[in-house]
Amino acid sequence: MAAAAVDYGIDAPLVARGWFGRAAWSLGVGLAFWFMNRQEYPGPAGRMLAVLTLIALACAGIAWFKIHSSRDGKLRLREQLLDQLALKGDEKVLDIGCGRGLLAIGAAKRLKTGKVTGIDVWNPQDLSGNSADAAKENAKAEGVADRVRFESGDARKLVFPDNNFDAVISANALHTLADDGEREQALREGLRVLKPEGRLVIFDTAETGYYAEVLRAADAKDVTLSPWSFLWCQPSRSVTARK
Ligand SMILES: C[S@@+](CC[C@H](N)C(=O)[O-])C[C@H]1O[C@@H](n2cnc3c(N)ncnc32)[C@H](O)[C@@H]1O
Incomplete structure (x- = not known):
């Protein structure tokens, strides 16, 4: 078949x-x-x-x-973003606003014993065919269903304990939140669940300068903005940081 x-x-x-x-x-x-x-x-x-x-x-x-x-563009983008995490293979990774699993599955492909969790509210207006089932089907088709799981969850209030993940990633998701207050909440939640020295990579088509400000104010280390790229006809870039 x-x-x-x-x-x-x-x-x-x-x-x-x-x-x-x-x-x-x-x-x-x-x-x-x-x-x-x-x-x-x-x-x-x-x-x-x-x-x-x-x-x-x-x-x-x-x-x-x-x-x-x-x-096409975001498949190439995902590899560039994941390269920045330099995963060894045994990490616990969280993808916030994972949609149909683009980053989560990409990360799972780089792991041996580690595990990825993808969380989302599955808004169909943000992504076509958006659902946990679609993400699970993609994970199966990519051969990583045993290394990634998808859960309903809200970026603004993560259910995970403090210091839980080695890496937190997110692509093109936080700009969809209602305002900067909600984006700050989501960024602070991402940092909260990250282990000390854990790495954060957030890619977005807007608001990235604000994300860097929030992360610096929250005492994240090595906060760095990438050069601009052009996807979806919009200037886009990533913010990386360490806890
Ligand atoms: C443009 S899609 C990007 C999906 C995926 N990261 C990708 O690059 O293919 C934005 C995603 O953010 C999710 N999202 C929106 N608000 C959210 C929230 N409060 N918590 C978690 N995810 C959210 C949407 O459901 C959607 O899946």
Whole structure:
């Protein structure tokens, strides 16, 4: 029997769909305008169609880039983020806002005796097909189901004891919280459950400068911001720190 395909979902699927919708509308309006005016005003009708077609192509390009970032860009990104953890193989790792398991499964593939826990509230608007079952299917398909588990949990109030994990990771999740107060709560929770000298890697498309400020204020060590990269048509970077 063929192995199930791994699918880590599309981030903010409604946003990508919105850009495809704008492309379709622009092209549709251009074609309708041209069709109604092509005999009486061929020049202006043709120019209008050309402009609206360019706008449609730009919107479709943004939608394509957003999907490409989710399908391809973030797979490469995950390896770069996990490299920063320099895992030895026996660690306990927590992925906050794990979605369909992108980082959690990537980390599990680097472990021998260690274990990864992924927690999420599984919001379907943040990620297509978002569910614990989808993450478990991906873990099975990637051959790491024995090294990773997925639990419902809220980044703002983690259920784990203090000093519990060797590494805490999170990708593109904390910006979805309601405000900076909630983001600070989540960052402080991430630090709380980290063991002394444990490593934290948070990647996001926004607010990363604020994350660094919060972590410094919470006495995290070696707080470092990576250079900017461009995914989902948005400037993105990671913050790394030690407890
Ligand atoms: C854009 S998705 C990214 C998922 C995954 N990290 C990835 O890179 O594929 C953001 C995730 O954050 C989760 N999330 C939102 N609010 C959360 C909260 N309060 N606690 C835990 N996870 C949350 C969403 O359900 C979603 O799975």
